[in-house]
Amino acid sequence: MTLITTLARLEAVSTGRAQPLTTVRHRHLTDHPLVLVPLTTAGEAGAPLGALVGTDRDAPRLLVVPQPRDRDLRFAFLAELADIVLPYIDAYADDVEAAERNETDPETGKRVKVEVELCADAPQLIVPGRAGIELVRLLGRSMRFRRTAEQDPETPYPAPPRVPLLGRWLTHYGERARVPGSSLLTALTDVLSRHWATGQSSLEDQHLGALLAWIDPPEGESGAEAALRAELLRDAQGQLVCPPAGPATDPAFDNKLLAPAIERYDRARTALAAAEDGVEADDRLGELTAAERHIHELVASRTRPTWDAVWHGLDLLRTLPEGPRAADRWTRDRWSFTGHRDRVLAGEPPQPRRDDAVTAANKLATREREQARLEAQEALDDPLVMAGRRLGGEAFAGEVTDVVMAYSEGKRAAPRPLVTVRTDDRPHLGERVKVYRSLGGKPQSAEFVGYETDGSAGVPDNDGGGDGGGGGGGGTLVVLRILDKMGRGKEPEPGSVPEKGDPVCFTLFEHEQRGGAKLPEPEDTPWTHGGPPGETDAAPRPDAVTEEDVL
Incomplete structure (x- = not known):
């Protein structure tokens, strides 16, 4: 909570x-x-x-x-x-509607896009x-x-x-x-x-x-x-x-109303089965119908509210x-x-009654991945949910106060601009921790460089407040290095780097969840994990009785 x-x-x-x-x-x-x-x-x-x-x-x-x-x-x-x-x-x-899905080509083993049917709703x-x-x-x-x-x-x-x-x-x-x-x-x-x-x-x-x-x-x-x-x-x-x-009922309803009604229905059924002539059967059938109608009224009274x-x-x-x-x-x-x-x-x-080892592991991995994805998407969609993540130190929001263009080292220099953000939040940032923001619906990653104090990267005050040495206004100055989503050119594409005065929100959690390690095919699992498919539903057979089992 x-x-x-x-x-x-x-x-x-x-x-x-x-x-x-x-x-x-x-x-x-x-x-x-x-x-x-x-x-x-x-x-x-x-x-x-x-x-x-x-x-x-x-x-x-x-x-x-x-x-x-x-x-x-x-x-x-x-x-x-x-x-x-x-x-x-x-x-x-x-x-249905046409949709594309990635599948493995049986000949090449590569992932290719194929067009399949997808239900429209x-x-x-x-x-x-x-x-x-x-x-x-x-x-x-x-x-x-x-x-x-x-x-x-x-x-x-x-x-x-x-x-x-x-x-x-x-x-x-x-x-x-x-x-x-x-x-x-x-x-x-x-x-x-x-x-x-x-x-x-x-x-x-x-x-x-x-x-x-x-x-x-x-x-x-x-x-x-x-x-x-x-x-x-x-x-x-x-x-x-x-x-x-539902689906449980109140004990007072069971004891005072339902049990007598079912008992009346049982007596009417027994009487109808024992009827000897048509006139008596008609009377007993009327009693059975009335008893059944009464049970219908009782069930409706409990379910309609x-x-x-x-x-x-x-x-x-x-x-x-x-x-x-x-x-x-x-x-x-x-x-x-x-x-x-x-x-x-x-x-x-x-x-099957019980999943094999591979299916069970895939289900567990799917649920864990979807849980993390759900939490991330709810925070990105909802500022009130994001506020809870910010209070927990998992995200921070603020205003860009400075942008300095920098480049990576190497044969092909890529843009790595340094962005300074003033924030009143207290994120749990460590050395070279990655943070993410939503850019056009896609996550853009950045790297934490340090806190700006008196014009240099350092550590903020213990209370996380103060102006961080960045001039007027409260809050902490956080320096980040943008890493991707800036295009392939030497200069970042327009809009890919926040500008001075822009409000931004970065998270410490990833927006998209990565897939886990590929599991073996069910027929390749060892006997310790269920063996090949088709044997998972078989009832275990007891060992044969030997002389040692009899005293």
Whole structure:
């Protein structure tokens, strides 16, 4: 947590209202995201109870499992979910545009540019909170290996045809959600808490109702009062007025309302199965329909408040302009979506239960690289985020006070101008440390030469203040040597070197992340790291029983 975030939280406590942490929106939002508000059964992991899903805030689709322990009803729920989600995904799969991508030429081994298809946009899935993302991953893992009757006629409990395909897509979205900066699968509480600081803890921010109460409290009420009411207020039946944002349910709801309703449904099903004639069957069918309708009403009462809260949160996010580099991260999401679409169309098998060593290392390296890139891009897009990096000594801003042209030594002298910057910040600069500034969207690097004191490079005062011997005005004089992005000529190109009086901002962190060392192909990994592909999913076989194993 940066000092800016700490100060914002303190101010939120003082004012009773959440304080902005950013000036722009650092996550991409599509025009028509698919919102999913899931609900699960307590005590059984991954057993769905119901969901509200759709792209129209005024017309959501309600899906309910009247008896979550019934495997057939759960498959029917997943099939209905697939009938909603898969057409939404397919609508984006056919709209493509031409794009260039670097690939390795199999004959020469060199990197060449090839023209490929890239989906013009990608489907975006929004869930209320972080637990919703974990449920999406769990559902994907439980669905993608299901066998259908067409694949295996003898399989017990065959799944509907589209369920395994939905499992593959949910698995991909769940894995992509682990990449920092990705927006394919987004938890609304995480995005809101990234852009606003509340006066409560980060754990309390996972309650969507309480978080929205801080950001947009009712008229005449503070955020703390509204958040407390959202968390604790109950109606005459003892039920929460603002239910949890799923997928978990409130124990009072489970014990007082849901359990009796499911028990009534079970009795009606048993009675219908035992009916002896048509008249009795019609009566029992009416009882079963009424019991099922009652469960639908209960699930709707728990999911509809969260559904409305999700759309309210999206409205709040859309009031912020999108950051310039958010589109670049969304392009990488589009590449990810296009790649998985191509794998599905090519008939490749579903994702393995466990990644091989090379795939796991690549995923870890990607997440580390994207985390560093996200932090750098957010600071470059947002002066408020950059202020936090400046307070932490990772960047400094100031005004150019002098520019002296200098050249490198050697046969071909290249321009290496010395730029003096007056700054009030206290960057953590050391000898020959490299710093970077954004020049036309590209990073220009410079080298720290020293501090200017009494006309010579030296060390500033211990407090980092004073005029640094540079004349009138406070601050420290920092001398930098520009290293690149000045053209190939002997004289720098116009605009490539800051001029006297220009405001500048340099960072100690790199703007672009470098790729790591190339990993071997999966078939070249040693047996200690899983061996060749195809054996990673095989169950380990126990050693044969010998005489020494028997007493």
